[in-house]
Amino acid sequence: MLDVTTNEGRPEGPLTPVCAIGASAGGVRALQTFFESVDPDLGLAYVVIVHLSPDHDSQLSEILTGRTRMPVHQVEDSPKLEPNCVYVIAPDRELVIEGNNVASRPFTEPRGHRAPIDMFFRSVASGRGDGFAVVMSGAGSDGSVGVRKIKEAGGVIFVQDPSEAEFSMMPRSAIATGVADFVEPIERMTGLIAEVARSKDALRRLKDDEARDAVREILAFLYARTGHDFSNYKRATVMRRIARRMQVTRRTSLADYVDYLRENPEEAQDLFGDLLISVTAFFRDPAAFESLAEHSLGPLTRKLDGESKIRVWSAGCATGEEAYSIAMLAVEEAERQQVVPAIQIFATDLDEGALATAREGRYPKAIEADVSHDRLKRFFIEEGTHYLIRKEIREMVLFAHHSALKDPPFIHLDLVACRNLLIYLEREVQHQLLALFHYSLEPGGYLFLGSAESADTDPKLFAPCDREARVYSAKSKSRRSLDLLMQLPPEHRSPFSPARDLEAGVHAKPSPVVHAAALEQFAPPSILVDDEHRILNLSKSAGQFIRPPEGPFTSDLPSVLRAELRSEIVPALNRAFEAGEPR
Known part of the structure; x- marks a missing residue:
């Protein structure tokens, strides 16, 4: 069987999949609707994080008990996560994932700087490498950093439709990150969670030989559509990203996903975007x-x-x-x-x-x-x-x-x-x-x-x-x-090439020919200009640095350079001509 969820350094063995839910102002009503309508037999452990007063007892677990036949527990210590159970945060505490347990602990940040939803979402991302995140009604932006972390780790993001939320700021902040996979009313969302959960369960039954052939086909198709080659990425990394897209598109087999990829042109860009996801933060480490x-x-x-x-x-x-x-x-x-x-x-x-x-x-x-x-x-x-x-x-x-x-x-x-x-x-x-x-x-x-x-x-x-x-x-x-550099594609190769390869025809050929034959072979992309900065010749891959303006054609290099390059290249050209030597 193919393991697409276990990351190095994370606990081995079967782990109960987590659906992490964050809510604040107006969230109790949304939570009631959610647990009334969600299928109680999806095999998920639901962990509910809400903003609670530290000075009063919470009745949330009792409220939710009346809305679902799943057991509901307020987390006071470090219980093991069980499928089809609901775990609710206690007042003046934060929750984190520890292996297959959810642990309650005192807040690590002072009052006024606490973000318990982000804290738990981050914990799910680092402890599991996937999971579901749900953002519901609330004020502020708690959860908007955590949803990025969960998506980076391979999880799926659900956000309540702001037009339905009693307080829309938290959903809008999550949507503004650009990582939300689904933005839906609660009742529609619970049906999607069921479909995604079943797709996730099907992933565990994939066989290695089936995955190997399908991944090769998917990457070839992606290269044809985007021009980017991901064959040098580690197979486990590529498989985790494909697995995430399979969940989002609710496909239950790789063959089904390959068909979906071919039939839906926008999916190639969505998969491309997932493969580019990187882990980042201010002053990380x-x-x-x-x-x-x-x-x-x-x-x-x-x-x-x-x-x-x-x-x-x-x-x-x-x-x-x-x-x-x-x-x-x-x-x-x-x-x-x-x-x-x-x-x-x-x-x-x-x-x-x-x-x-x-x-x-x-x-x-x-x-x-x-x-x-x-x-x-x-x-x-x-x-x-x-x-x-x-x-x-x-x-x-x-x-x-x-x-x-x-x-x-x-x-x-x-x-x-x-x-x-x-x-x-x-x-x-x-x-x-x-x-x-x-x-x-x-x-x-x-x-x-x-x-x-x-x-x-x-x-x-x-x-x-x-x-x-x-x-x-x-x-x-x-x-x-x-x-080592010469093993890279030609456009990366070093310009420090033997002079004899340039000298043989330097006097016998006009300069554009020398430029095309020698520099294109040994150097990065380049442009040959005269002393008035007019373009005489372009190497094969130099066009990516040029964006001609609208109107009549001009060969003036500064006029056609991409805007972000002008501040560096124009002064360098001036210095080169003043010094009378190439740069």
Whole structure:
């Protein structure tokens, strides 16, 4: 049988699937409707988190007992989760998942900063790697961070239709994250939960050989539709994402899902989006970010000469939290050294929806769990149920659509941050991507990886600055790094090629021919221009950097460059012509 739910480090053996329900103001009525209409024999353990007064007893378990034939328990200690049972939070407590148990404990945050729904949703995501999350009527935005975590882990998200909710702010905040799979009235939602639960149960009966052939067919179809190849992703990662889409589409077999994928063009984009889901948060692993400031941003700031900038690439930036965290650290480090902050962060991802969120820089108030009060006050503007990144920080980060595995890399960098991408890739591709990052970095530049990743496998490329925090420094370019780089697609290969290959016909051929024959073979995408910046020739893959304006055609390079590239390329062109040498 195929296991699509067990993740490394999580409890082995059969676990009772969890349906986590969050509600606040107006939620009691929604909960009553939910338990009156939900099928009591789906095999789920329902855990109900509501905002309760810490000074009064709760009657919620008694209220729900009258609405369902499932047993209802108020959680006082750490009971084992049983199928077809309901567990309700107690006053002045928070709940977390511990293996196959749900544990009650005192709040870890002071009053006024508590988000018990987010706390439990996060716990389900980290402890189980999947699950169902339901957001019902309530004020505020509690749950809006947690639903992202559950979806990242492979779970399915249900939100009450705001038009039905007595208080719509909590459902609207969850919907605004862009991760809701279903937005429905309660009675319609319970029917969908039953369908998804049955699909989830069918997944446990999949056989390995059936899955292997179907996954190969699905990835080939996805490549044909999107142009992106996920064959180098770890099979378990791909299978978990496909399994999540099977649940959302209520398919009970892989063959059924393949048919659905072919018959519904929009499903290819939905699966593509699921495969791009990455785990991110502000200052994720705080100790690692402290080490980054000490071992990387501190030394880089001390080297600034008044004109230069620290150049950073945040690869796989998702919704931008990591890139903005680095920007905040850079500002704090500049203030410590009493210099003007000088940093340019290139933050890239394939997910256009995530990039739109990142560019807006607006996040739910539940980020209070990850960002200190001082940083919230210093770097954010409070806007009702959300926080907005201040303009001075947003302007330090340039977000762009880009594939680290497919598109040309950024170069002359001081820091590359790529956290929680390598863990999804096969080992050989990990080595190649590390070589790419090494090529992108200046000697002595820094690499920042996720807590489950390492560059220790390539000791000729990187040396550890803080192995536990996953901060590394780039060694000088070597034959080893060039050999690894040449295993990547041609657009990634190093320009450090033997000169003899260029010299043979340099005087015999006109310059566009030399450009096409030599540079296209050995270098990243490039454009040949004259001294007035007019385009003379394009290499094969350079077109992705150009977006011609409306109206008459122009060959003026600055006029046709993508807007996000002009600030870097135009000054570089000017410097190159002034110095009389290529750059």
